[in-house]
Amino acid sequence: MQMPNNNPANQKLPLQGAGGALRLAILGAGESGVGAAYLAQQKGYDVFVSDFGAIADNYKKQLQDWNIRFEEGGHTEAEILSAVEVVKSPGIPDKAPIVKKLIEANIPVISEIEFAGRYTNAKMICITGSNGKTTTASLTYHILKNGGLNVGLAGNIGKSFAYQVATESFDYYVLEISSFMLDNMYKFRADIAVLLNITPDHLDRYDYKLENYAASKFRITHNQTAADHYIYCADDAETLKVMEGKTITAQQLPFSIEKTIETGAYLDKDNIVINIHQQHFQMSITELALQGKHNLYNSMASGIVAKVLELRNETMRESMGNFRNIEHRLEFVAKISGIAFINDSKATNVNSTWYALESMSSPVVLILGGVDKGNDYGMLKELVRQKVKAIVCLGKDNKRIHDAFEDDTEIIVNTGSAAEAAQIAYHLAEKGDTVLLSPACASFDLFKNYEDRGRQFKDAVKEL
Incomplete structure (x- = not known):
């Protein structure tokens, strides 16, 4: 279904001035x-x-x-x-x-998004949130592409939006948008805006104030009209708090796993239910490719986008059932001597690590650490007590991790490379355990980026 885009970002600047x-x-x-x-x-x-x-x-x-x-x-x-x-x-x-x-x-x-948006009339599906945005953007793209739409995937993922605008001719873009991108977007408009959640992250860029970071995330709704859609998590306290003081013009489509939603998505026993303007979709959570509580939210958000665009239920069910998650996000690496190794290097904040631990059903040796962005580890303490038998620190300065968890787990050791971390974690684990790389920190102290960290970890596991 092609929908018109009256994006204010499409106003062109004059290209010629005096002197060329x-x-x-x-x-x-x-x-x-x-x-x-x-x-x-x-x-x-x-x-x-x-x-x-x-x-x-x-x-x-x-x-x-x-x-x-x-x-x-x-x-x-x-x-x-x-x-x-x-x-x-x-x-x-x-x-x-x-x-x-x-x-x-x-x-x-x-921002690059603001600049490139001027030169395309494609419909913009923009996804932001502290956690889950890469998974949700990838799943949304997967559903839309399988539904026959001429769609590109860009933003914080894949080839840059600007390069694709210069070289492709898509009718739709799924854009993964970070708060840093949103900070320098002014006239750009999302036809469909998705806000997954707001949890403390990158606070070093926002004067260590959660309200500043939250205000940045809410820029995803800027310039939206009554013809647009705003999809958000009705279970996220911080999102709801900011919404109390906002006038949102777009049509609101919430999703929840805690309560019934009349127009949006919710969990009915073991089924995801999506109701939008007489468009009804239902799917058992056991059939979803993405498992775990946090992924129910991601699947709901992607499903709502698909229903807004009037995709067929059969397409949605098939796509949400056969999707393969992205590299470095709870990625199974190998099983060695009965020990599972999971690469969640993309978990660069505490909340991401909480989601990873929450989804673990076996005892965990947790690889944690890197560049601390003002992390509050308090929210992890209960899960660490319940599930983590040892913490392997992977970073140059691990003092705050030791201070945070010294009373919650018996073993905390320091390592200085992915190879050393994998080796020590392997020796600390037993058959039936899981070694989980979910650092809760940025990677720039020892690695080029989280991808480099994840790949070095996977290479190290294969050498065990």
Whole structure:
């Protein structure tokens, strides 16, 4: 079903000014920045890419192949401050000196999503939340693609949105949107906005205030009209708290596993039920590919999107039953000597680790640690007492983990590499146990990113 998109982000900027093409500067040369550079070049801008750090070889080659000017290892301020607009990669905080100077100079700083949204009339399905957004975005894409829709998957996942806008012609996009992306989105509009949950995460970027982070997440509803849809978790206390002070214009579609929902999704005994404008869908939770309490929420959110787009029940049932979860999210690695190894490296906050532990049915040796983003480990203590026989720390500074759990588990050991962590966890575990890598922390102290951490762990398990 094709639905019209009157996205305000589609307003085009003038491409020509006095003296030729307008300068667009791009900060950061990762997937997001390089994709934005390519699209900007296609649209006639004079593009300059600047990365304060080193640029990965594959991205450098792309920029060279496209004849796009770039620099690495620092910022040439005169080049950047001569831009009419700057596209900032989501990982760069507003407190970075160059960003402060741009703001002082009244030069607009926007996200790649905001920029790319101007150049497509596709319908936008935008998914955010502290936990579950990658799984939900991937499942939603899977259902829509199987339903025959011409759909792309982008945002915080896969090829950048901007690059796909430049090279593809999709009617729909499923976008996984982080709070960092939302912070620099202004005119962009989500036709369908999904907010899964709000739990403390990235508080170092939000003055250590949950209300600031929550306000960022709620930007997913900005610019929505009465023709749009806002899908949210009716069981999430923080979401409901923020909604009390908000006027939401879009049609609201809640989901819950705790109460019956008239228009939206809910759990009826062992069945997911979705009711939307006479559209009815029901499926046994035992048939869902994604198991565990947290995945009921993810499946409900994806199912509501599919019903809004009027996909057939048969397509939904088949897709929700055969979906394979993403790499690094509760990914089964191997069973060795009766010990299961699970890679949940994508769990970069405490709440994600809580969900992982909650879904475990056997004794756990938990691999935890990395860059602590102001974590409150209190919510894990009860589950650690119930399920965790040992904690293996994987990080440079593990003091806060020791302090948090010294009374809750007998064994806490430190390791400095994925190989060492896997080896020690293997020796601490017994037949029937699970070794769970679910770090609750970012990975940048020992690894390039959470993918690198997950892959090193999987390689280490295969060497056991």
